[in-house]
Amino acid sequence: MKRRTFVLGGLGAGGALLLGWGLLPPRQRLRGKVPLPTGGGEVAFNGYVKIGPGDTVTVVVPKAEMGQGIFTAAAMLLAEELDCAWTQVRVEFAPVDAIYNNIATMVDGLPFHPDDNGRVKRTARWIVAKYMREFGFNVTGGSSSVTDLWDPMRDAGAMARLALASAAAKQWDVPVTSVQVADGKVSLGERSLGFGALAAQAAANLPGTWERKDITRWRLIGRPMARLDAGLKATGTAVFGLDAAPKESKYAAVVLPPSLGATIASFDASAAKAMPGVRAVVQCPGSAFGNPPAIAVVADTWWHASQAAAAVKITWTPGAGATFSSASALANLEARVARGDGRTFADRGDLVAGFKAAAFSVEGAYRVPYLAHAPMEPMNCTVRVSDGTVDVWCGTQVPGVATSAAAAACGVEPSAVRLHQQLLGGSFGRRQVADYVAMAGEIARQVPGTAVQLIWSREQDLRYSKFRPMVHAKLQAALDGDGKMLALNVASAGQAQVQGWGRWIQNSALVRVPDKTTVEGFTDQPYEWPALRVVHDSADFPVPVGLWRSVGHSYTGFMLESFVDECAAVKQTDPVAYRDAMLREHPRARAVLNTVAEQSQWGTPIAAPVAGGRAGRGVALHWSFQAYVAHVAEVEISPDNRLRVRRVVVAVDCGQVVNPDGVRQQMESGVIFGLSAALYGEVSFTNGQAVPSNFHEYPILTMTETPVIEVHMVSSDAPPGGVGEVAVPGIAAAVGNAIFAAGAGRLRALPFRLAAGATS
Amino acid sequence: MISVTINGAPVELDVPPEMPLLWALRNVQHLHGTKFGCGMALCGACTVHVDNVPTRACVTPVSAVAGKQVTTIEGLSDPVAAAVQAAWTELSVAQCGYCQSGQVMAATALLRATPKPTDADIDAAMNGILCRCGAYPRIRAAIQDAATRLAGGAPAASPGT
Numbered sequence: 001m002k003r004r005t006f007v008l009g010g011l012g013a014g015g016a017l018l019l020g021w022g023l024l025p026p027r028q029r030l031r032g033k034v035p036l037p038t039g040g041g042e043v044a045f046n047g048y049v050k051i052g053p054g055d056t057v058t059v060v061v062p063k064a065e066m067g068q069g070i071f072t073a074a075a076m077l078l079a080e081e082l083d084c085a086w087t088q089v090r091v092e093f094a095p096v097d098a099i100y101n102n103i104a105t106m107v108d109g110l111p112f113h114p115d116d117n118g119r120v121k122r123t124a125r126w127i128v129a130k131y132m133r134e135f136g137f138n139v140t141g142g143s144s145s146v147t148d149l150w151d152p153m154r155d156a157g158a159m160a161r162l163a164l165a166s167a168a169a170k171q172w173d174v175p176v177t178s179v180q181v182a183d184g185k186v187s188l189g190e191r192s193l194g195f196g197a198l199a200a201q202a203a204a205n206l207p208g209t210w211e212r213k214d215i216t217r218w219r220l221i222g223r224p225m226a227r228l229d230a231g232l233k234a235t236g237t238a239v240f241g242l243d244a245a246p247k248e249s250k251y252a253a254v255v256l257p258p259s260l261g262a263t264i265a266s267f268d269a270s271a272a273k274a275m276p277g278v279r280a281v282v283q284c285p286g287s288a289f290g291n292p293p294a295i296a297v298v299a300d301t302w303w304h305a306s307q308a309a310a311a312v313k314i315t316w317t318p319g320a321g322a323t324f325s326s327a328s329a330l331a332n333l334e335a336r337v338a339r340g341d342g343r344t345f346a347d348r349g350d351l352v353a354g355f356k357a358a359a360f361s362v363e364g365a366y367r368v369p370y371l372a373h374a375p376m377e378p379m380n381c382t383v384r385v386s387d388g389t390v391d392v393w394c395g396t397q398v399p400g401v402a403t404s405a406a407a408a409a410c411g412v413e414p415s416a417v418r419l420h421q422q423l424l425g426g427s428f429g430r431r432q433v434a435d436y437v438a439m440a441g442e443i444a445r446q447v448p449g450t451a452v453q454l455i456w457s458r459e460q461d462l463r464y465s466k467f468r469p470m471v472h473a474k475l476q477a478a479l480d481g482d483g484k485m486l487a488l489n490v491a492s493a494g495q496a497q498v499q500g501w502g503r504w505i506q507n508s509a510l511v512r513v514p515d516k517t518t519v520e521g522f523t524d525q526p527y528e529w530p531a532l533r534v535v536h537d538s539a540d541f542p543v544p545v546g547l548w549r550s551v552g553h554s555y556t557g558f559m560l561e562s563f564v565d566e567c568a569a570v571k572q573t574d575p576v577a578y579r580d581a582m583l584r585e586h587p588r589a590r591a592v593l594n595t596v597a598e599q600s601q602w603g604t605p606i607a608a609p610v611a612g613g614r615a616g617r618g619v620a621l622h623w624s625f626q627a628y629v630a631h632v633a634e635v636e637i638s639p640d641n642r643l644r645v646r647r648v649v650v651a652v653d654c655g656q657v658v659n660p661d662g663v664r665q666q667m668e669s670g671v672i673f674g675l676s677a678a679l680y681g682e683v684s685f686t687n688g689q690a691v692p693s694n695f696h697e698y699p700i701l702t703m704t705e706t707p708v709i710e711v712h713m714v715s716s717d718a719p720p721g722g723v724g725e726v727a728v729p730g731i732a733a734a735v736g737n738a739i740f741a742a743g744a745g746r747l748r749a750l751p752f753r754l755a756a757g758a759t760s
Numbered sequence: 761m762i763s764v765t766i767n768g769a770p771v772e773l774d775v776p777p778e779m780p781l782l783w784a785l786r787n788v789q790h791l792h793g794t795k796f797g798c799g800m801a802l803c804g805a806c807t808v809h810v811d812n813v814p815t816r817a818c819v820t821p822v823s824a825v826a827g828k829q830v831t832t833i834e835g836l837s838d839p840v841a842a843a844v845q846a847a848w849t850e851l852s853v854a855q856c857g858y859c860q861s862g863q864v865m866a867a868t869a870l871l872r873a874t875p876k877p878t879d880a881d882i883d884a885a886m887n888g889i890l891c892r893c894g895a896y897p898r899i900r901a902a903i904q905d906a907a908t909r910l911a912g913g914a915p916a917a918s919p920g921t
Contacts, residue, residue, distance in 0.1 A: 067856030067893045226852045233857030234848035236793025236833030240858055243792035251787060276776065301787035302796075303779050376797050376805055376858040376892045425795070425858030426892045458798040661852060665898070669855055672894025695802040695890060704883045706896040 032097035043199040048156035051199040062100030064140040066424035069662040081157030093421040101136035104144035143625035143722025163202035224661035244393040245453040253305035259688030261319020277304030284442040290435035290504035321542030333472035336493035342537030346523040349531030354487025358478035366559040372465035377425020379436035383444035384451035395424035405434035409441025429547035463690040466546025469495035483571030487531035500545035521556025526586040550728040553624040557729025561620035596651035600632035612639035618737025620730035626721025627654035633734035655718035670727025678732035767835025777823035793833035804889030807862035847902040855893035
């Protein structure tokens with residue numbers, strides 16, 4: 001993939017092509033530049049579905065499956081329209097092709113308020129959508145997969161269904177309207193033909209237009225379905241990147257820089273080379289894809305490689321980040337916020353008048369630390385360079401970028417790279433960067449003909465993440481005599497996630513344009529405040545940052561929803577009623593808020609804590625990724641000041657639901673992921689090095705600590721929105737508000753540390 | 761050479777005795793069901809059974825399993841494991857699924873020893889096995905469901921109900 005730009009400013013050159021795409025018949029939009037690979041008698045209908053002998057239906061999914069359940073949801077969309085039997089469905093990863101490029105996440109990235117439905121916004125959305133089809137890329141992220149697949153998956157199924165029906169009708173010499181399609185068969189009275197028998201003839205005569213089912217005829221969409229990958233994952237037969245190396249592979253362990261920006265001055269590998277099982281010791285230069293310089297040991301097993309890696313003597317030249325510490329960086333951010341530096345992302349209403357008229361003013365300074373993604377599967381990638389062809393086996397959220405990274409590292413054109421996408425053992429945004437692919441390529445290039453699997457240790461996974469930035473923010477509100485919010489003023493500072501990510505995917509436009517994710521969650525909430533100003537100052541620290549589950553919302557949700565609670569407390573207004581009063585024109589937000597209140601028995605006495613302990617309930621409401629989510633958390637604080645989150649109730653309106661059990665699962669997931677960050681998550685830096693080394697120093701929630709989680713879906717006829725990230729933003733605020741309600745004080749920094757007397 | 765029985769079959773491992781069992785399984789025996797997560801016995805993704813006892817393969821040297829029976833997820837075959845895996849599948853426990861081999865190995869060992877586990881039993885057996893996706897509520901439910909199946913009761917209904 002060449003460097004692509006897609007911002008509005010780059011549209012001049014692409015204008016003509018955009019029109020061209022818009023005039024293509026729908027059939028063409030479903031077909032890739034290269035037909036899908038087929039084997040064993042399979043027939044491809046378009047870029048999304050193949051039918052094989054035995055009536056198997058292979059749904060081709062252009063998104064990474066990293067746990068979020070997209071395999072199942074995508075297959076449901078296609079199968080709904082195809083009318084195959086669910087038991088016939090299997091799933092396959094899509095190849096790299098422009099028809100799979102994202103639209104929703106880029107449209108979501110436009111700097112408009114969700115309430116805005118004006119002509120400028122609609123035009124911009126239209127242009128971006130068209131432009132992404134031509135010049136964009138395929139990324140699994142931004143909770144956009146169902147939104148993006150909603151139309152093409154159903155169209156692809158409907159097109160194939162009509163083709164199959166037409167083929168049968170032709171054979172029987174009857175009008176196509178007279179045949180029935182159900183359970184993978186086309187039938188007419190006593191006559192019946194399976195999809196497999198009709199596939200070849202059907203695919204040779206594809207229709208140019210088709211109709212999708214009316215909602216009243218849906219039999220899959222909206223019904224809870226078990227995951228298609230559940231069995232594979234219960235039996236250990238699911239293949240992740242780590243499991244995909246060919247049998248004859250060698251294994252590479254690496255030594256990475258001891259501080260940010262350090263480079264290799266010299267190294268002595270003589271001792272390492274003499275160790276058993278060692279095949280090669282090579283130097284990796286590092287690249288703009290985000291991989292630092294490294295020394296790699298290639299050996300018969302990863303254990304041999306890692307033993308020998310420890311024996312390599314390396315002299316490092318410290319870089320600009322050698323003295324970096326997160327403590328001094330925080331002071332830098334605090335100074336920026338105090339000065340009010342930065343870009344103004346929102347300035348609505350009359351802020352000055354609001355503060356002038358205020359009966360009360362409230363101020364809160366909030367902060368969150370750097371975080372690592374810590375997926376259970378550490379970074380790994382297998383590469384083989386052989387006769388000018390580069391084979392790559394890995395899990396990635398950005399297949400095009402991974403292809404480019406491998407090509408650049410191995411000195412070949414991207415067309416010489418064959419990317420073999422695998423299941424991802426978690427990701428949470430980590431594998432939206434292809435640093436580990438580039439590094440594996442740099443190693444494999446130096447041992448041509450040998451497949452080499454690079455594996456990072458857990459220590460390396462945590463210390464060489466593309467971190468969620470540390471952020472400091474000051475929130476100020478003007479309240480009237482009743483405590484009602486008249487104006488909100490937010491100033492924040494930190495590194496910008498999308499700008500950071502833009503560097504790693506070599507997208508200069510993303511690096512250049514203002515990063516609205518720095519303030520998402522502040523600027524776009526449904527609250528009807530008379531005045532709002534949001535300013536963010538983007539810092540440029542040597543810590544590599546990237547996208548972390550829920551992106552900016554991962555911290556703005558905590559900050560804003562804690563602060564709203566502070567404002568409610570000024571006149572002791574009930575936190576649910578206080579929010580409800582600011583949502584007169586936002587029925588979806590109100591419905592979610594009221595559902596969570598009702599289901600959590602808000603306002604009733606809370607179950608008693610252990611003797612001498614304290615308990616409290618807290619609420620949070622947050623809009624992100626086209627979904628409204630409300631949490632109520634119940635916490636208990638023991639006499640020795642230990643915090644336990646015992647129950648969490650979630651209400652969600654994510655628009656049209658495809659798989660309710662998938663939504664439920666992602667709400668559970670988001671709550672638990674968010675609790676890890678709220679209670680434990682922190683990567684601090686000293687002397688240019690990330691401090692935590694393994695899970696004992698970067699704890700994640702365990703089973704015992706997991707609260708009871710209850711999920712309630714609020715039905716909606718809005719288009720499908722996001723799910724995977726939407727339950728993370730509010731949970732920390734709900735817990736913090738519950739801590740406050742329990743009388744343990746207002747905590748404005750994550751991870752939560754209870755005041756004096758805390759023993760944990 | 762170190763003699764071990766892996767999934768019922770005798771195997772001679774030509775590896776250094778201090779090599780962790782995890783890497784002998786993954787890189788020598790090419791049994792990929794057992795996962796690498798932390799290398800320090802902190803996450804449990806590498807849990808196997810050694811003489812039926814759940815054991816962290818990443819910190820267990822091959823020498824420590826000489827002459828013993830090692831069972832990986834590929835070798836699970838008894839009715840308890842089948843009930844666990846059926847419950848795991850029907851309740852859609854897994855998300856990314858990477859930790860699930862370790863979870864299933866631990867859950868199977870638990871139910872063999874304690875057919876009717878309490879929540880406290882489940883906590884004790886499962887607490888050290890980390891899941892970053894947050895499958896914990898379903899893991900707990902699936903263990904209870906498997907116990908019900910094994911006791912001859914009706915399994916839980918399909919997901920989401």
